[in-house]
Amino acid sequence: MKLSSYVGGAWVEGNDQGTPLVDPVTGEELARASTAGIDIGAAMAHGRAVGGPALRAMTYAQRGQLIASIAETLSANRDAYGEIALANSGNTSTDAAIDIDGGIATLKFFARLGEKLGDAQALRDGRFERLSREESFQAMHLAVPIRGIAVHVNAFNFPSWGLWEKAGVALLAGVPVLTKPATATALLSYRMVKDVIDAGILPDGALSLVCGAARDISDHLTGSDALAFTGSALTANALRGHPNVVASSVRVNVEADSLNTSILGPDAGVGCAEFDLYVREVAKEMTQKAGQKCTAIRRALVPAALIGEVAEAIGARLVKTVTGNPRNQDVTMGPLVNKSQQAAVSDALAQLKGEAETIIGDDPFEPVDADADQSCFIPPTLLRCKDPKAADAVHSVEAFGPVCTLMPYDGAADAFALAARGGGSLAASVFTGDGGFAGDAVLALGADHGRVLVVDESVGRGQTGHGIVMPQCVHGGPGRAGGGEELGGLRSLAFYHQRLAVQGRIDWLEGIAEKAAELGG
Ligand code: NAP
Numbered sequence: 001m002k003l004s005s006y007v008g009g010a011w012v013e014g015n016d017q018g019t020p021l022v023d024p025v026t027g028e029e030l031a032r033a034s035t036a037g038i039d040i041g042a043a044m045a046h047g048r049a050v051g052g053p054a055l056r057a058m059t060y061a062q063r064g065q066l067i068a069s070i071a072e073t074l075s076a077n078r079d080a081y082g083e084i085a086l087a088n089s090g091n092t093s094t095d096a097a098i099d100i101d102g103g104i105a106t107l108k109f110f111a112r113l114g115e116k117l118g119d120a121q122a123l124r125d126g127r128f129e130r131l132s133r134e135e136s137f138q139a140m141h142l143a144v145p146i147r148g149i150a151v152h153v154n155a156f157n158f159p160s161w162g163l164w165e166k167a168g169v170a171l172l173a174g175v176p177v178l179t180k181p182a183t184a185t186a187l188l189s190y191r192m193v194k195d196v197i198d199a200g201i202l203p204d205g206a207l208s209l210v211c212g213a214a215r216d217i218s219d220h221l222t223g224s225d226a227l228a229f230t231g232s233a234l235t236a237n238a239l240r241g242h243p244n245v246v247a248s249s250v251r252v253n254v255e256a257d258s259l260n261t262s263i264l265g266p267d268a269g270v271g272c273a274e275f276d277l278y279v280r281e282v283a284k285e286m287t288q289k290a291g292q293k294c295t296a297i298r299r300a301l302v303p304a305a306l307i308g309e310v311a312e313a314i315g316a317r318l319v320k321t322v323t324g325n326p327r328n329q330d331v332t333m334g335p336l337v338n339k340s341q342q343a344a345v346s347d348a349l350a351q352l353k354g355e356a357e358t359i360i361g362d363d364p365f366e367p368v369d370a371d372a373d374q375s376c377f378i379p380p381t382l383l384r385c386k387d388p389k390a391a392d393a394v395h396s397v398e399a400f401g402p403v404c405t406l407m408p409y410d411g412a413a414d415a416f417a418l419a420a421r422g423g424g425s426l427a428a429s430v431f432t433g434d435g436g437f438a439g440d441a442v443l444a445l446g447a448d449h450g451r452v453l454v455v456d457e458s459v460g461r462g463q464t465g466h467g468i469v470m471p472q473c474v475h476g477g478p479g480r481a482g483g484g485e486e487l488g489g490l491r492s493l494a495f496y497h498q499r500l501a502v503q504g505r506i507d508w509l510e511g512i513a514e515k516a517a518e519l520g521g
Contacts, residue, residue: 051176051205064114265432324368424479
């Protein structure tokens with residue numbers, strides 16, 4: 001099977017052999033993807049010329065209804081998606097739910113946001129500013145949808161959520177989308193987009209899909225477009241440094257890699273609720289999606305006096321992990337997505353092991369119901385770095401798999417300084433029963449993180465998790481994490497709008513303001 005791309009309002013196949021998409025458990029080839037001969041520039045032009053005007057003619061509420069219909073169509077086909085996530089991504093049913101149901105839930109969130117924004121066609125900052133002695137001459141700020149196309153380049157680990165968390169926001173803003181999933185796991189994105197197109201929900205040109213390499217995408221961007229990228233820092237830098245992207249001042253948002261931290265507070269002791277919650281969270285973050293989450297905990301900071309007990313408790317959970325073929329109901333952790341990711345994680349582990357000893361993960365390993373040579377497994381691997389202040393790799397090498405390094409700290413200032421060594425991360429979490437420490441931690445960690453989760457006993461059961469990205473909250477992080485920002489409810493719409501100051505007669509400004517929804521609303 002060759003995955004077609006949906007461009008210019010038609011399904012088109014690439015005209016070479018393409019790149020194989022494989023089952024990471026069996027090594028079986030599932031499909032191929034190719035963009036050879038596909039005119040990406042023309043596809044983008046079609047989105048701008050045909051999809052953009054159709055979407056902008058609608059209100060936020062109407063576009064919210066389109067998004068609700070997309071969610072409905074995807075929900076109706078949910079079972080097929082679980083099968084694909086298993087075959088092409090090696091997902092357990094829990095892993096598949098995070099990606100698939102997470103994507104659908106995010107769409108539903110933005111559908112509701114559209115309903116709240118109502119019949120407006122722009123967004124406004126409701127304050128009027130007097131600029132001179134003339135009282136009738138004032139200013140206000142308005143945000144209007146951009147006139148270009150939203151190009152979304154996604155990573156392999158979330159072929160559903162990554163697609164819809166971006167597309168939902170752009171479509172709500174009134175901006176047509178061209179989405180490019182990572183080739184390795186494009187089967188799920190392909191099938192979902194096909195179902196949405198077949199359902200006839202969207203106007204022509206509103207959603208295009210490119211399956212395959214699409215290396216020339218940046219050549220066709222204009223200053224009216226928006227490029228949202230998720231993936232490695234290396235690719236991000238190549239895209240945002242592309243001469244056309246620089247020369248045209250293309251809007252670029254980057255979600256890159258990250259060495260996220262979780263801190264066990266200095267108040268914790270063995271057997272206290274926060275200790276147990278911390279241990280559970282670190283073990284879960286390591287094994288969920290086999291650690292292939294950009295937000296996963298890579299560095300676990302614990303009070304020096306407790307490190308032995310924490311290592312033992314996390315280790316006791318990890319040894320219960322059943323790693324293997326997710327078709328076996330006993331399996332709790334699946335493979336990495338392909339051989340090249342397996343090799344990349346092995347390389348990263350070799351670097352980390354130069355600075356850290358292995359607590360769990362060095363024993364001979366046989367995956368359940370899978371051939372070790374054909375498949376792409378890495379066992380859960382817990383490392384311990386004795387002197388993180390003197391270390392370097394543990395703060396800079398991302399092993400994008402079930403890998404985490406434990407590190408001791410001496411006092412709050414030391415913990416915060418070690419957290420900052422990640423050079424900017426997507427998420428940090430703090431497990432403490434001490435509100436004073438929690439407050440200090442949020443202020444100290446804030447500048448280096450896009451999100452800080454604070455957990456004590458009272459929210460331990462109801463909290464959403466260190467690694468789970470919620471559409472209500474901003475997702476992104478400074479520095480190494482890419483410097484971008486996505487989601488965050490209404491805040492997310494800013495990327496697909498141009499903000500402008502409007503100056504003129506106050507009564508005319510009031511009339512314009514009535515056509516726009518309040519930004520704070
Ligand atoms: P990647 O190799 O950088 O690829 C990401 C995407 O970029 C893929 O769709 C890829 O297409 C495409 N691409 C690569 N080179 C390109 C070029 N020159 N022009 C246009 N597109 C290009 O990253 P990955 O290996 O898929 O993802 C793993 C990384 O993503 C990890 O480091 C992880 O931390 C990060 N990540 C971050 C987040 C976040 O939200 N911050 C979320 C998930 C993952 P092909 O697949 O066709 O090569």
